[in-house]
Amino acid sequence: MxxxxxxxxxxxxxxxxxxxxxxxxxxxxxxxxxxxxxxTQGIDKKSLMNVLQGIQHTIAQHERIQELTKNELQKLKESEILHIQQLILKRFNPFGDTGGDQSFILAILDGNKDGVVITSLHSRENTRFYVKSVEGGMGIDHPLSVEEQKIINRERPNKL
Missing domain, CATH: 1.20.5 (Single alpha-helices involved in coiled-coils or other helix-helix interfaces)
Structure with a gap:
């Protein structure tokens, strides 16, 4: 072969x-x-098992802490919408016979557009203040003026 x-x-x-x-x-x-x-230098089999079990225990603790932290962060995100997020100030001159922009509209709103609008109208004789509650971008007890509504609904709100 x-x-x-x-x-x-x-x-x-x-x-x-x-x-x-x-x-x-x-x-x-x-x-x-x-x-x-x-x-494993200087470690016998028994202590090596203890080390590995300790590492597993530590990892489990960290996972629990991470889950708790994630839940707390979610709660903060949900509650932050209720904090003041928009502080809008607009100065203007409503009457032609006064000098400068002495009048103003101040809107203090949260993420749901709830809050208050403070309007100050300054004339030669006096200054008047109006405070209106706002819910969802609309006046609750008193209707908002056109100027107040423009301030609340403007596209680029000031973020705090």
Whole structure:
């Protein structure tokens, strides 16, 4: 029985590749063993188990704390809409016979456009203040003037 030359060359290549692969695996295994030995230096099997259990316990604690923190953050996000978010001031001159922009509209609103609008109208004889409650961008007890409504509904509100 005669083996062809190509078959012998093929088998030599396969054996050579196997030897190279085994050498690479041996190098990788030595590196891994060295790393493992440096991590477990001075630790017996029992204390290593304690260390691993401690790490698992710590991870579980951190996961619980993370969940609590996430819930608290969600509560803060939900409640922040109820805090003052828009403080809008517009000065103007409603009467032509007075000098300067002595009158103003001040809107203090939360994220739902609830709050108050304070309007001051200044004339030569006196200054009048009007305070109106606002809910959802609309006056509750008293209708808002056109100017007050414009201030509340403007596109770019001032954020605190």
């Amino acid at each position: 005669q083996i062809s030359r190509e078959l012998v060359i093929f088998m030599v290549i396969i054996v050579s590749l196997s030897i190279i692969l085994n050498i690479l695996q041996l190098m990788w295994l030595r590196k891994l063993t060295s790393h493992y030995n440096s991590l």
